[in-house]
Amino acid sequence: MPARAAKAEAKSEAKSAVSGKRKPKTEAQDIDASAHVGLDGLALHVGYAVRRFQLWIFQDFIKTLATVDITPTQYSVLTVISANPGLTQMAVAKRLGIERARLVHLLNALEQRTLVKRAASKVDRRSHALHLTASGEASLRQFKLLAAEHERHVIEKIGKDNRERLLEILAPFR
Amino acid sequence: MPARAAKAEAKSEAKSAVSGKRKPKTEAQDIDASAHVGLDGLALHVGYAVRRFQLWIFQDFIKTLATVDITPTQYSVLTVISANPGLTQMAVAKRLGIERARLVHLLNALEQRTLVKRAASKVDRRSHALHLTASGEASLRQFKLLAAEHERHVIEKIGKDNRERLLEILAPFR
DNA sequence: GTATTATTGTTGCATGCAACAACAATTGAT
DNA sequence: ATCAATTGTTGTTGCATGCAACAATAATAC
Numbered sequence: 001m002p003a004r005a006a007k008a009e010a011k012s013e014a015k016s017a018v019s020g021k022r023k024p025k026t027e028a029q030d031i032d033a034s035a036h037v038g039l040d041g042l043a044l045h046v047g048y049a050v051r052r053f054q055l056w057i058f059q060d061f062i063k064t065l066a067t068v069d070i071t072p073t074q075y076s077v078l079t080v081i082s083a084n085p086g087l088t089q090m091a092v093a094k095r096l097g098i099e100r101a102r103l104v105h106l107l108n109a110l111e112q113r114t115l116v117k118r119a120a121s122k123v124d125r126r127s128h129a130l131h132l133t134a135s136g137e138a139s140l141r142q143f144k145l146l147a148a149e150h151e152r153h154v155i156e157k158i159g160k161d162n163r164e165r166l167l168e169i170l171a172p173f174r
Numbered sequence: 175m176p177a178r179a180a181k182a183e184a185k186s187e188a189k190s191a192v193s194g195k196r197k198p199k200t201e202a203q204d205i206d207a208s209a210h211v212g213l214d215g216l217a218l219h220v221g222y223a224v225r226r227f228q229l230w231i232f233q234d235f236i237k238t239l240a241t242v243d244i245t246p247t248q249y250s251v252l253t254v255i256s257a258n259p260g261l262t263q264m265a266v267a268k269r270l271g272i273e274r275a276r277l278v279h280l281l282n283a284l285e286q287r288t289l290v291k292r293a294a295s296k297v298d299r300r301s302h303a304l305h306l307t308a309s310g311e312a313s314l315r316q317f318k319l320l321a322a323e324h325e326r327h328v329i330e331k332i333g334k335d336n337r338e339r340l341l342e343i344l345a346p347f348r
Numbered sequence: 349g350t351a352t353t354a355t356t357g358t359t360g361c362a363t364g365c366a367a368c369a370a371c372a373a374t375t376g377a378t
Numbered sequence: 379a380t381c382a383a384t385t386g387t388t389g390t391t392g393c394a395t396g397c398a399a400c401a402a403t404a405a406t407a408c
Contacts, residue, residue, distance in 0.1 A: 037254065037257075037258050037261065037265060037269045039253070039254065039269075039348060040253050040256065041253060041321070042250055042253045042348075044325070044341070045321065045325060046325070046328050046337055047228075047231045047232065047246055047324075048246070048348065049340070049341060049344035049347055050224060050231060050340075050344065051228060051232075051246070052344070052347040052348060053224060053344050053347045054221075054224045054228045055271065056347060057220065058225075061221055073394095076216055076222060079214050079215055079216045080212075080213065080214070080216065082214065083213065084211050084212055087211065088356080088357095089356075089357065090356065090357085091211060092211075095213075097229065098394095099394085099396070100356080100357070100358085101357090101358075101359080101395085101396085102393095102394065102395070102396095104357070104358060105393095105394095124355095124356080125402080125403060125404085126355070126357070126402065126403045127355090127357075127403090128356085128357075144215060147215070147219065150221075151218070151220070154220050157346075158343060158344075158346070162343045165339060165343065166220055166223070166340075166343060167218070167220060167223060169336045169340060170220075170223035170227050170332075172331075172332070173223055173227045173230060174213060174216075174222065174223050174226060262385080263386065264384080264385060264386085272366095273366065273367070274385075274386070274387085275366085275367080275368085275386090275389095276365070276366065276367090277386090278386070278387060278388080279364095279365090298374080298375070298384090298385080299373085299374060299375085300373065300374045300384070301374095301384090302385090
């Protein structure tokens, strides 16, 4: 609970880059949140823009699918299993770039909700063949409707053609 | 290299979305990692592509700036402070979309490395006016060189004009 | 066939980040 | 003077990642 020391002292008079007017009432010399804060070189970094965009898009996805309690990662796992029944855990992990260990927990949760079933593989007794249950398939159909709604939010935000350009540009990373 | 048992059999022929041929040699029925695994609807979701891209770009950034031990988040904080000396913690947090609490740890680390200094604000004794130290400014100049190198990696990966289109499309999120 | 090596799924741990709530100090308004 | 709002701090929790180990099983070498 130390707040700060009060050794206030005439510092070197912050020569802030942002210009002129701050808050009208207080002639503050520190830059507060309502002031215009420049990004400098940051604005030229793809990584920064992508991070902000990804944050926004994940939040919207989670919000849009909140009623069914499905995260983007869970959705990707369900989709891939449904499209490729009998998939191995390793195969899912590699395809989606998820760690084996992490996938274990994800599948545990999905299996408890009886969306996914781990079946004994006929060809390799080490591995599990993954399938969606009947209710899993049914649920996924509903999830996809909501995911499509989320995708419409994306269109509203960046525009139809920008979205398509984005998909093209990022295709190598899928 | 997995390669697995060879008890070929025309089983129920998993009617996977991916068509016909699996591995040439083994007619396995589970789908292993070397098989072609379809993404189904996932390929049409911007969020998925963005997540994969963001993963790649952050890894490259971290690797490229490994010698100076600076993460993307730290870099963004340093850049913004340098461009707007005297910024408040709240202002930085809001501008970069970082939580106040999270920023505390970030600044602690940066202050211990004597890159950043928390000075007492003259106008509001609750807040800190943030500045880079002299060595902080010098270090940042070096970081920017490395960050530019990282950005060249991005260009190599997606192409010069794609990168520029990306920056345009994602501009609203900066 | 037996011994060795590799892979799969699992568990545990250590780290780091993000979201939340609680709190003290301070400020501005009434 | 009082009171609500703001700022920075702390602590907690949950989640994701990475790493290292392990048992069971499979592939390969001998």
